[in-house]
Amino acid sequence: MLDYAYLIPLLPLAASVLILFFGKKLPLGGAWIGILAAGWGVVQSFGILANVYLRPDLLPFEGVSGRFFERTWDWFTIGPVRVETGVMIDGMAAMMLVVVTVVSFLVQVYSLGYQHGKPRFSRYYAYLSFFTSAMLLLVVANNLLQFFMGWELMGLSSYLLIGFEFERPAAAYASRKAFITTRIGDVGFYLGLLLLFTSLGTLNFGLIGNEYKSLTPALATVISLLLFAGAVGKSAQVPLHVWLPDAMEGPTPVSALIHAATMVAAGVFLLARFHFLFALSPFALTLVAWTGGITALGAALSALTATDIKKVLAYSTISQLGFMVMSMGVGDPQSGMFHLTTHAFFKALLFLGAGSVIHAVHTNEMPLMGGLAKKLPITAIAMFCAWLAIIGFPYVGSGFYSKEAILGAVLAAHHPALFAVAAFAAFLTTFYMTRLMILTFWGTPRDGERFGHAHESGPAMAIPLAILAVFSIGAGFLLHFVFPFDKWVVINALHHGAHDGHGVVLGVSLVALAAGLSLAVAMYVFKKPDPVWVAGRFPALYQLVTVRYFDKAYLYLSDVLCFKPARILAEFDYNFLDQFVVDGVGAVGQWLGRVHKWVDDVIVDGVCVNGWGWLADRLGSGVRAVQSGFVQNYLLAAALGVGVLLLWIAGVLG
Amino acid sequence: MIESAVFGLLSAMILVPAILAVTLKNIFHCALWLVVSLTGVGGMFALLGADFLFVSQILVYAGGITVLLLFVVLLSGSPKDWVVKQVNAQWGWGLILTGIFVGLLAALFRKLPAAPVPNPSEPTTARLGLLLIRDWVFPFEAISLVLLAALIGAVHFSKRDKTSC
């Protein structure tokens, strides 16, 4: 199993190429090739996971070479520089493999129903396979260059997939926005990679793990921050989070894939991989922790008032990613990876469920839904499971265990303010997710016509929902009690000792859950207080959570930096240069012109102008003969010149 | 001694076809003689120990450029162009200038000090490769841009329809 781990990224790549070239001629548009490749990935990933679990002594990657499975091949050699490619499997990578392949497999099956009859069907599957392959390439990478390659290929394929329905300008715009925004972070990542390479002379994870202690603290801080910039872009952290809400323009299954298993997970994965480097720099850690905290809170606030069901989920993703990044910053990457795993399952389920709803009512707007539980029972039950998971319903939802672990780590790292932020974000999470469920499935239909046409989707879409529902409920329990996550996904971390204050964490999260739940029920079921009334009563508050400040800020910045100066220069040009200088000079010139008119008439015109004109005319006629327009004449002249030069050289030498 | 003989043969193989290539009436024959001459230049490179250049010369000139030339001859030449006089009005001047050039250069070379006889040459490909992607990597990338520009320019010039891109 382990020896053939390289098959996991290569098979989807091959599938992608096959579908791209032959998809249209194959039955089902070649979709089955992609599904088969992903299915094989699922089987092999579980095999690898079992292997890792059964041989824990061999595998954990602790930033120390030789204690994990690794295979390398030479990629290319430039002089003394040897660049290799390879496969490295440790607990974290094995876990990610399972997450990515399972979600990708289910998304592809689901898309059979969702994309049925849509244009460019087989190209869609080629892109999906390519996307999966890029993420898997990144997960199994044993060196940073290969990691970066997967990272960038994922940027490309996310561009292709978000802009898949490029006929709509919004989709084309969103794909460009995602590509450019993440590219800003990638520049930082690339610089960090180069800096790491020049200071350590290697990009192999194991070798970096052996030698990173020789870095000076300042250098370690700079490298960490540069790598973090990449993660900020990819994992949609403040201030580069602006692309993710717009990425909703892609087909819904693609959103599920981007938000759950690939793309945004890559940034968190990078932080976990290089946690040992961040651990050298307290400043970098603090920055990471607070970036995560601010993102978790800000995105949760934005999710409160969004009416587009996918937008709510997008903000929720950003918020949950903030939780993960926060855990990286407080020195407990295990809990972050744990949350990444559980989140992958329930967020994929939420998106696929939302896709099922959208498929049924043909709108994203929650005010046009309502009461859909009667029409879409399977979707409603699945979404209910996901809801339990994301709000962290005690002991049932998988999010409970992982969020608990993160909150405990924050508390244990003595960040009381950050703990308060995180707890408040958890409260908001419960509130907006409950709001989403109530607005969509509860109550009476608000749009009778759409409600009448709605019907449950076919088995291709229902079965993935059911499987993911099982994962959403079971994963947390399984990974907490049966196969304790932090026993085998070992990451070299700051050890704060055992998490004390477990009771405090449990108490706080229960209070947050109860408060969020009851407030949401009160507002959206009993209308006390009515949300519309609240929005009208506190317009400032409503503004605060609705306006997308960062987008505005970026537009404002580009306005101030580019357009404003241009306008000022234009004003200056018109008012000063044109009005004063040019016109002033003109006036003076006019006066001078009158004074000297007679000089012009007599001397200039009579002698100079006409005289020179006459001369030029004579000369021109003479020179005209030279200008034959016949290229080889000119060539002959040039050769003559060279001949003269030759003569001169011969003369000097002789 | 063998080297001198090879040198003489190659010189003949370069110069005679070169003269034919610029004097023959039929432009198609000229292009064919050009191939022979350029192959001779490739042989000269081999004699000078430039193995990589020898291969490049054969590939790029004998294989690439002349085939392109033959294509264009076939595409553009109408047979009436093949039978008209092939020299222009200034060919006499050209011939005189050519003679002066040969004479001057030959006189110049006579005055050069004798160069030492070099050691047997070694394969050069590895060194050239390092030169191109390490020391001269910037000119190398620049020339790739030039080639790209030439490619686009050629497409632009030779496309018929000016409206489509």
Place this chain on the structure above:
Amino acid sequence: MLGLTGYLLVSAILFSVGMFGALARRNVLGILIGIELMFNAANINFVAFNRYLHPGQPWGQGFALFIIALAAAEAVVGLALVLAIHRNFKTVLSENLTMLKG
């Protein structure tokens, strides 16, 4: 007769022959042929100087390689121009192409 001077002489004659072609041919394609010959004469010079004056160094050969690349670019653009000229003027004879006559 052999040695550096021999190579230089061959290259000088080749250059002059190419120059004659470029100066005297009526056909635009003939001019191009002449130019190619001149390029090759220059290349022989570079490689010969490299061999005799700086043996063991790759610079002259590297330069020749660049010239080959540039000659390829030149030939491509030049031939494309010939095609365009042929299409627009229905001729490839240089004395008919005197639009720039003063």
